[in-house]
Amino acid sequence: MSGDEATVAGQLITNQVMQFVEPSGQFVKDSIWLIKRCTKPDRKEFHKTAMATATGFAIMGFTGFFVKPIDTLFNNIIVGG
Numbered sequence: 001m002s003g004d005e006a007t008v009a010g011q012l013i014t015n016q017v018m019q020f021v022e023p024s025g026q027f028v029k030d031s032i033w034l035i036k037r038c039t040k041p042d043r044k045e046f047h048k049t050a051m052a053t054a055t056g057f058a059i060m061g062f063t064g065f066f067v068k069p070i071d072t073l074f075n076n077i078i079v080g081g
Contacts, residue, residue: 041049
């Protein structure tokens with residue numbers, strides 16, 4: 001391998017490394033920016049979020065509770081048993 005070929009190979013490796021490192025560096029920078037912007041919710045915001053989550057759980061629970069017997073009924077009618 002001559003000196004020119006070694007230089008070209010070194011540049012290719014450097015370019016490949018930089019293609020990997022640059023997006024990783026940008027990701028780290030964006031992540032740090034996001035963490036600095038995040039704030040702890042106050043009591044009112046936390047209560048609102050908790051109520052919305054609880055309402056969603058209740059709706060999904062009742063939906064599943066009422067769909068399961070209907071599904072079982074139809075399954076028994078179709079399968080016969």
